[in-house]
Amino acid sequence: MKITQIETIRIGQFPDLTFVQVHTDGGIVGLGETWYAASTVEAAIHDHFGPLLIGRDPSDIEAHWQSMFRLSDHAGYGGAELRAISAIDIALWDIRGQSLKLPVFELLGGGTRHQIRVYNTLGFYGDITDSHDVWRDPVALAKSLLDEGIEGMKFSPTDFIARESGGNLLFKKQLDRALQPFREIRDALGTDIQVANDGHGKWNLATAIKIAQEMEPLQPMWHEELLSPLDEDAHLRLQASTVTPIAAAERLMTRYQHRRFIESGAARIVMPDLTWTGGISEVKKIAVLASGHQLPIAPHDCVGPVNMLACAAICMAMPNVMIMEYNRAMHRGWYSDFIEPNFVVKDGFLKAPEEPGIGARLASGVRDRADASVRVSSEPRESWLESRKRYTYPPPDIQEEFERL
Ligand SMILES: [Mg+2]
Known part of the structure; x- marks a missing residue:
């Protein structure tokens, strides 16, 4: 061929x-x-x-x-x-x-599982307005996820505040207001739902530590990019300041950048983005590297539909996968316009693709749009x-x- x-x-x-x-x-x-x-x-x-x-x-x-x-x-x-x-x-x-x-996960060593738990990153598309709903009625939003069997969510309560000061100044009253949805969820639902915090690399180290310590009683699932993962030393100091795991990071490229965060302990959860860091071939190596340090991977999403299919192959094959990112607004809103068939998330789990290859083809008509x-x-x-x-x-x-x- x-x-x-x-x-x-x-x-x-x-x-x-x-x-x-x-x-x-x-x-x-x-x-x-x-x-x-x-x-x-x-x-x-x-x-x-x-x-x-x-x-x-x-x-x-x-x-x-x-x-x-x-x-x-x-x-x-x-x-x-x-x-x-x-x-x-x-x-x-x-x-x-x-x-x-054969499905790709079969080529990577076969299935260590045939479904992987997902968490929902709050998005906005069509009828699904999760990223706004969390500010209007966070408990109803969390319940709507639990009703679907999704027991984890991620949002970014502080990153937009960082724009004003370039990530250098955060008032206590701003942080209190930002964390109000999270507190309401904990007050109403206890720890029934896991909540992860994504800072999108907006804060400096001092403020990131302040946010992490303020959030500690809320027991976040992890902190992700409270500061940009430009160096592992700053992340290591952030990790030392909190019991909450630090996840790193979608913007680390290849095994060579992930290695430093894995080996130093700066990442307790390894979060590669498959479509940025080198594809299936490279994420398999990153997962193996993480496993050698007894660390899980939690692949990043929030991009297009093919990433989910490729991540599904990794998630089914590699033993040290914690959970998979998912965006129900995108999945239901527009992914079916581009792939046939769409992947399946049911009862809070992404199912193993059954079709050969990555499990879907580009939808007919996409090239002619x-x-x-x-x-x-x-x-x-x-x-x-x-x-x-x-x-x-x-x-x-x-x-x-x-x-x-
Ligand atoms: Mg992120």
Whole structure:
């Protein structure tokens, strides 16, 4: 089997969303996705990685990951290049699963479970207005989740306050008001529902410690990015100030950045975003690394639907998964417009995909939407590595001399 085309689809309605389809000469099409800076990701795919892969066997997933990463890391890895690698990696796993007629989790070692508990990040789409409801009637909101069997939720009660001071000043009266919904939930429902706190990296260390200590009696499930995970030392100091676990972090890239937080103890819960940090191939390695330190992973979501499918493969296969992020507003609001079939969350659990590959295809009609921007690469061309070999390595006769040694 050979890769014949790599196609990106950007959607005007969701300008951060990029779908990737990897086409093969056998007719199998793999689906991947990433989120954020979509036109930059599109350029990375077509300018850098497409030419590396067209004409190659899609089954050599790890080899392709390594060659894409090496190409990217030439100028420092991260950003759009790594998001592009993540999306392509998901599509390659999807092809492998389809060709073997198995769900991807079966290729990762088989199921350690066949469903994973989810928590609901409060979103807003269509009829679901969770992120506003939590301020109007937090107890009713929490009960509506419990009624569905969802026993965990996450929201961001303080991050918007940080805008005014750049994360440097938080008044006690602001914090008291921000935590009022959480207190009402605890007063009415006790600890029936777990509540996680996401700070989106907005606060400095001193304020993050103040927030963590003030929230301690409420027993949050975790604190996530109360400060940006730029260095593990600050996170370690935050962790030392509270018994609440510190989760880190969706914006850590690859095993190399996660390693520092895992080994230092700065992360008690490891939270990779599969579509940003390197795809299925890399999150599997991050999960293994975490397991070696007796730490759980809790994969990040709040992006597009394919991420949930790819995370489902990881969640079913890897033994040290704690819980999966989920956004019911997105799931019910718009995911069905883009994937067929939609994934299943029932009674508070994400179910193992049953279809081969990652478990769904790009919905018919997505490419033909009026707001879709489709770009296709189908020509292999001289890669950066090949041109380097030609122009910056020793002359060909000297290279041949080395090959004979
Ligand atoms: Mg977050």
